[in-house]
Amino acid sequence: MPKYILNINKTQREVEVESDTPLLYILRDNLELNGPKFGCGIAQCGTCMVLIDGDAVVSCTLPVSSVGISEITTLEGLADKEGKLHAVQEAFVKEQAAQCGYCLNGMIMSAVSMLNKNPNPEVVDIKKALQLNLCRCGAHTRMIKAVETAKNL
């Protein structure tokens, strides 16, 4: 089986997996990171999102062989070294923006990705940024509010 060295949360991690294995399975099953979730496996719901070089992408259909030396950030890697939460994480707690929270990883990743490019989004920009992410509990309005709060933190 081929070996891959992945840059995950500022650490190099080596894995030995079949080349077609999607990144999500490596993160969860091999590296035991629980941030990215399995929701559909077909890039339709956003629960598995990670940041690749700062952009939110779905990891459930992304073969490990195509990741290369890109910087991968998972939910676990958002807080700083001292454990201070990222503004988006802090805002989601502040606004209690979850019910079951299963989709939260993707929501936070999409929001961080957008704020990286647009630090001062309007509601319409936030909705657009989160459009690929599904939430079944109906916590959307709290999430929108959380992203608005995050931009001021």
Place this chain on the structure above:
Amino acid sequence: MIEPSLQSRRKFLQNVGYISVSFSLFGGCIGKADPAMASRVDYLGNLPGVMKQANKVNSWLEVLGDGRVRVLSGKVELGQGIRVAIQMVAAEELDMDLEKVEVHLAETGVTPNEGYTSGSASIKNSAMSVRYAAATARGELLRLASTKLNVPMESLTLFNGVIRSTANKKSVTFQELLKGAQIETEVTTPVRIKSKDDHRYVGKAIPREDIKKMVLGNQIYIQDLRFPGMVHARVLRPPSYRSELVSLDDSQLKNAVPGIIKKVVNGNFIAVIAEREYQAVKAERYLKMHSKWIIPEVFPEMEKLYDHIREIADEPENIRNDGDVKVTFEKRKTLKATYTKPYIKHGSMGPGCAIAMYDREVLHIWSNSQGIYPLREALAAMLKMDKGKIHIVSVPGAGCFGHSTADDAAADASLLALDYPGKHIRVQWSRTDEYSWEPYGSAIIADIEVSLTESGKIEAWKSDIWTDSHSTRPNSDPGTLLVARHLENPMDMQSRGYRGGGHRNGDPYYDIPNLQLNAHYYDGPLRVSSLRSLGAFANIFAIESFMDELADKAGKNPLDFRLEHLEDKRAIDVIQKVKDMTVSQMIAAGEGLGYAFSRYKNTDAYASIAVKVVVDRSKGLVSIIKMWAAIDVGEVINLDGIKNQTEGGMIQAASWTLKEQVKFDNVKITSTDWSTYPVIRFSDVPEVEVSVIDRPDQPALGGGEAAGPPTGAAIANAIYRACGRRIYNLPITPKKIFS
């Protein structure tokens, strides 16, 4: 956090080295010292739920060695926030900081058997049981302290696990009093409970500690649970209902996919166990390509579903009959309408998952089932095992909104664990299997016939509801588990489950002298079970849509028309409240404001909803601009919990109303993913505003299912006000507006 019982904790923690993170929550952020003892009042009512049987304090709470209190509840956390609500109630009665109270949710042999977590009953039953157990514990602890410190009870104060005497300045902690024993006192009425005026937590908005974990990826869902040496399984489901396996060629499987440990075939149940999860995924794909099946035509034509339902339904059963509808209808011309709701999905974001391990004596199962004790019954029957040898631990899952696939996944994992003992086996369902096999919310037809008096009041009302079952949850019938039907010796479901949920809220809550409700049960083509609010969503969609039509016939304002038929002040208040919330709304061309009301189950929470839409009739497009809710759940436990549930209930119901329908062809379900079963997305999500009417003097009721039912009708009514188009058949798609 996974919190196993003391008995299983040591073993469990050895096995769950990965789950180590938990951090303290909002330590003492609300209220500090409470040296002045809060006043107490006698609760004289009935004991709730299963407390009638599980009536000892130690069935519900334990004092731990470090003086903290562990509450035991048979309910499960589904994202509805029950954990914090129960924690608040216990901390309140025991005058403890919240962080000193932990909540252990459902585990067989440890927590009370509280059946299913369903029907918005967890506050009413479990949280209230905990309230009375904690209040009784407090009384007993004071009595013990009085003896130990040799002072009168009146001189004692109890706060945060310490009891102090003002007489001799001595103090004693809970753990010093109990010395490892537990309080076995029976809870009997009257129970001295804290006066509601003195509440520090209850009624306030308390943040959930699990959200802090969620943002870090530290909240452990069933899908995240991991054990050393755990292996991964996938099940190859039949291609459709009633398919039969003809042949399976797995001769090259191990060459094609590495890491294969075992293949299991039992009738039409085919599964594969692999070392790594993605190897199991690939193996399932391989087996699918190398299997042949007989695929029978089992479904009627989807376009004619409602005709089919009328053809197959039983003779109607009369559910309610006030006055004489028949005689009244003979005197006057009646108004009639028919409303329909298709099959809809739970659509959990997390497809079914379970872990099982057979240690050659006990079968251990980790599951997000909504009812671990009933699941144990079903598993015992399917596996022909002594239920004492089955141990189930509840683990949080993604929101599932009723009986979805958690139990089925647990059954899969159990079968495999018995076949491959000594290993933790994790079964994960695919999205396609979740969507092809989950039990849906029943399709419903509601026929309504009404007569109005000359002054425009409702004189007689007749509802006829066509419905399939609303619970085929696990019970002692193994056929309630999907996989039991696929085994070599198949066990089909023997009963038709709980059909009564179908006519839930089928009779209007309004004061109507002649009122008849009939249920026409059918045994339909698709697998069905409990979905949030059961029949209430369809029935309130029908009733409240028709109330608007009747108001127009009577020449009255729709809200005034409703108020004219209500005497219950709490119902009037939620309607009045939502009217006040929307009174300043300006309505532009193409916009409409619609309202609806219901009291869930006609006995529980009150909700009134307003919806503002804008409709582009030329394209059939509906946009919801804003939704408002006024809700009364009696005594509020966690204010933010009620708000969150109400906001989410409205948004989910908006999705049901505008988007959702399970589609099928003659042989199979064709809504198999999020593109063939679209749900609401951020672009469609309106603003929401919730007003909660707190009634501390009234019993605490659940609020999770109250807002959804009237939301559908409020949307339909808003669309009618906006463009003059009345939609009778859900979902309200652009085509129906346009055509």
